[in-house]
Amino acid sequence: MTELYVRLFGGFGVYRSAGPSIVFPTRKARALLAFLARHPGQPQGREGLATMFWPDSAESEARRNLRQALKLARRALADQGDAIIVSQGDALVLESSAVEVDVDLFERLHEAGTPEARERAAALYRGDFLEGVNLADGPFADWSMIERMRLHERALDIFSGLLADRLEVGRTESAIDMxxxxxxxxxxxxxxxxxxxxxYLERGRRGSALEQYHVCRAALERELGSRPEPETEQLYQEIRRCRGELPASAPGRSAQPAASPSPPAEAPLLARPAVAVLPFAHLGGDPSQTYFADGLSEDIITALAGWRCFPLIASSSTFCYRERGNGLHGIAAELGTRYLVDGSVRRSGTKLRISAHLVEVETARYLWAERFDLDLHDILAVQAEAAEKIVAAVAPELQQAELRRILTKRTEDWNAWDYFLRGWSLLNHFTAEDNARARSDFEQALRLDPTYSDAFMGLASGHLRDLFHIETAASREEALARGVAAAREAVSLDPNSSSAHHVLGTAYTWVEDYDAAIAETELAIELNPSNAFARMALGNRLDLIGQTAEGIAQMLHALRLNPRDPRRFNFMRFLARAHIAVGEYETALRWARKAVQLRPDQPDLHFRLAICLAHLDRTEEARTALHRSERLRPGFLESRQNWQPYTDAARNEHFFAGLRRHGLFG
Structure with missing residues (x-):
């Protein structure tokens, strides 16, 4: 029988089936209940809980603090018989039959995917996950942020589906509400x-339509410092003509907004795309605060320079365009850039809102836009943090935009940059066939430019990725030797390339020279702090040598930098293994499941999922996951028989202990 209702959307609240909300005496007691409620019925290890809520405390002290928080939570719930928060060995579980959790129901309804389920899910979404609630800092805050972003995306998916549902059946008024x-x-x-x-126009509400245009325009100007797209402006002109405010267009001609400048006929572009960062606009009333916006723009330029893939226009050239009087097309034409990074800064007391966007000038499209809300505790630290986040998002978007562009060109017109970019994209498919095609593209790039460091870096990555697919020892040795040689050549051609040092660190990892691997990866981060993949690699390598706590921290930092990248399943793969190493099997299982959800075609992800399930004694589920990995690549399990990811035998034995305990492997 359900005794409690737990609300995690739009804040935090716990209610009895009939009665007022329950008051918890401490933040940590509330946080403990919130974390258990996120997955009711799933045991959470006490060690993992202690580490999550008291990461800086000694193990004995953290355990003692957990017992106290648990005692306070049970007292608040009047859970004297331990029927709600149940102890299962060295784990705690929120009894699923005793509680109803809005997020848990929301997830199940989203998975159902029917119009009726979407309606019910939308009613549950009262705001973002734990919105406005600071229950605990450290790992819990990191976990909350990732959940908040993921659930927000699911809410957008549900509401978009409902809008389509209502339009399909002609429910215009309810579609307007959605x-x-x-x-x-x-x-x-x-x-x-x-x-x-x-x-609104369909309903004859021209005034509402006009007002909505102004709402749209104000939001774009306030958050992005930009005007609406031409299609929106054209719709606005149509509204005004309907109201008799403009003459009808001449036959055969469509009205165009007068304020939208035409792109220049020719814009000088380099073989690789040039990028310019315009000075961010300061939207506050105090001109003396402009220094922060200028400093942020400078930091973004410096951080973008660390990627080295794109020619970058110096601030001495871009800062003269503070007033934007020439329009973005005019600025781009004068600077010879294909892309512009622009934005604004607004300060209110100790709060700071930064809006940033990336513009593809030729098409006048916004490729990426995001808003960051930060606490102004240390202005220099906040400035650096904002720049790091912006650049970590902008650099991958630039590569994706360029890939879309080159795929519309004839292959005979491609230059070295085009071949590199397509090769890099193929590598991310993680298949043997696409890996071979990627290496061919990198080799073609090097025929066009034999001193192209990035092409050697891509070629090294291709050879090292082959190690996941090659079975024979001789072939593996050859691929590894080629990978090491190409990585060293990439570094020698461009010693300041973060990506080149990163891949050289990967090569050293494969030859088990961990000191050199970590040194190269740390140098990669020093050269480009926004390189999320180098941070993840460092976290992975620290875990391999036994510094797992620090390794997990680096991996979580990498995910914060790059929370939406389609390749983040690799981040989750490494996090799952690291949490297994420290006995946090439930946490490991969550990361493994997320990885499988992103790339269900990867046998290694199902294999790691099986390892997590076996540690939790979920034998049949583990066996199913093993069967899936073998179906995806026959012979895969045999190839893993001698796998030893760690540098000492005890950690390797522990890693596989669950599978071997149940007779599933080895």
């Missing part, structure tokens, strides 16, 4: 603004 709710979640979805404007 569009408004979507814009509450993300006011920068310009296509939703346009849909809402058209819905």
């Amino acid at each position: 569009a408004l709710r979507l814009l509450e979640l993300d006011p920068l979805q310009e296509h939703v603004h346009r849909r809402l404007i058209r819905l």
Whole structure:
């Protein structure tokens, strides 16, 4: 029988089936209940809980603090018989039959995917996960942030589906309500603004349509410092003509907004795309605060320079465009850039809001836009943190935009940069066939430019990725030797390339020279602190040599830098193994499941999922995961028989102990 209702959307609250909300005496007691409630019915190891909530305390002290928080939580719940928070050996579990949790139900409804389920899920979403609640710092805060972002994306998916559902059956008024709710979640979805404007026009509500245009324009100007897209402006002109405010267009011609400049006929572009960072606008009333916006722009330029893939225009050239009088197309033409990074800064007391966006000038498209809300505790630290986050997002978006561009060109027109970019994209498919095609592209790039460091870096990555697919010892030795040689050549051609040092560190890891591997990876981060993949690699390598706590911290930092990258399943693969190493099997299982959800075609991910399940004595589920990995690549389990990821026998034995205890492996 359900005794409690736990609300995690839009804050935190625990209620009895009939009665007021329950008051918990401490933040940690509330945080403990919130964490257990996120996955009711799933045991959470006490060691992992202690580490999550008291990461800086000694193990004995952290355990003692956990017992106290548990005691206070049970007292608040009047859980005298331990029927709600149940002890199972060295784990705690929130009894699923005793509680109903809004997020848990939301997830199940999202998975169901029917219009009725979406309606029920939308009603549950009262705000972001643990919105406005600071229950605990450290690892719990990191976990909360990742959950908040993931659930926010699911809410957008559900509301978008509901909008489509309602439009399909002609429920215009309820579609309007859903569009408004979507814009509450993300006011920068310009296509939703346009849909809402058209819905208003269908209902004859021209005044509401006009007002919605102004809401859209104000949001874009406030958050991004930009104007609406041409399609939105054209819709606005149509509204004004309907109201008799503009003459009808001449036959055969469509009205264009006068304020939208035409792109220049020619813009000098380099073989690789040039990028310019314009000075961020300061939106506050105090001109003396402009220094922060300028400092942020300088930090972004410095951090982007660490990627070395794109020619970067110096601040001495870009800062003269503070007033934007020439328009973005004019600025890009004068600077010879294909992309512009722009944004704004608004300060209110101790709060800081930074909006940033990446523009592809040729198409006038916003490739990426994001808002960052930060506490102004240390202005220099906040400035560096904001720049790091912006650059970590912008650099991958630039590569994706360039990949889309080159794939529309004829192959005979490609230059070395184009071949490198396609090769790098193919590497991320993680298949033997695409790996071979990627190496061919890198080799073609080197035929065009024999001194191209990035092409050697890509070639090294291709040879090292082959090690996941090659079975014979002789072939593995050859691939490894080629990978090491190409990585060393990449570094020798460009000693300041973070990516080159990163891949050389990977090569040293494969030859088990961990001191050299960590030194190269630390240098990669020093050269480019925004390189999330180098941070993840460092965390992985620290775990391999036994410094797992520090390794996990680096990996979580990498995920914060790059929370949406499609390759993040690799981050989760390494996190799962690291948490197994410290006995946090439930946490390891969560990361393994997330990795499998992102790439269900990867046999190694199912294998690691099986390891996590076996440690938790979920034998049949582990056996199923092993069968899936073998079906995906016959012979895979045999190839893993002698795998020893760690540098000492005891840790390797512990890693496989669950599978061997149940007779599933080895």
